[in-house]
Amino acid sequence: MVFARGAANAAATGGTTRPRHVAIIMDGNGRWATERSWPRLVGHRRGAERVKQIVRACPDLGVDWLTVYAFSTENWKRSAEEVLGLMKIFRRYIEREAEGMSAEGVRMRFIGGRERLDRKLQDLMASIEARTAGNTRLNLTVAINYGGRDELVRASTRLAQKIAEGQIVKPTEADLADCMDTAGHPDPDLVIRTSGETRTSNFLPWQAAYAEYEFTPTLWPDFTPAHLATILDRYGLRERRFGGA
Known part of the structure; x- marks a missing residue:
């Protein structure tokens, strides 16, 4: 199933229209x-804890x-x-x-090329995807070994194969979207980047073509559900025309 670009938002919450799909570039762990004279991995561990809090807050x-x-x-260019x-x-x-994801109704999926990841991690990813496949309270997608250009190359290869096999005669945007890692996912309505950087870093270039963007100076380990709520409120004040007048 392919969702239209700029799908309608979820129902208003507390008088403010909420984005149905939020994508986050979690920057600033290192x-x-x-800044605290700690090893960078301490920041990444703290960032993982923050993910849990944001996931629980989203619904x-x-x-x-x-x-x-x-x-x-x-x-992969970082130190070994x-x-x-x-x-x-x-x-x-x-x-x-x-276990917690399953109990709380979170469906977890992954996007990105898996072949470079170690086998144990690949197996764990497949296992939690299968275990949470029936959950509907929140759809959580984690981009690992993901790059938007890489995804487009892989999707184009899949599309070319379908054309060669006669499955598709005149390819459309929807046909390419069906070949992406995110096939079946709605496009993000809002993309947030933490840490003060103002670039998208190869994240969802196709899917986020009509997304709203928010860049916050807050480092990811400090980004709380309250920060997210404030950004969502601001999003509700924006007028989204998708090229219309």
Whole structure:
């Protein structure tokens, strides 16, 4: 199923229209730790704890879909110690949160190329996806080894294969969307980046073509549900015309 660009928002909550789908570039973990003279991995661990809090807050804030940018295709350039530490944090997070996610009605999925990830992590990802497949309270998507350009190349390859096999004669935007990692997901209404950086860093370039953006100076480990609620309130004041007058 393909959702139209700029799908309608969820019902208003507390007098403010809420975005149905929020995507977050969780930036600033390393800086948060460095400012305290701690190892960068301490910041990443604190950032993982923050994810849990934001996930639990989303349903009460009227958010149905949450997509978080955990590890990009460019993050492999970091030190081997940091990369290995991040992979360990991802494994631990999935192992510890699987039961809680299921109990709280969270469906968890992953986007990005999996072939470069270690087998244990891939197996854990597949396991929690299967375990939470029937949940509907919140759709949580985690981008690991994800890059928007990489996704577009992989999607284009899938689309070319379908054309070669005669499944598609004249490809459309919807056909390409069906070949993306996010096939079946609504496009994000709002993209948030923490830490004060004002770039999108190869995150959901196709899907976020009509998203609203919010850049906050708050580092991710300090980004609370209250910060999210304030940004959602501001979003409700925006007029979204999608190219119309």
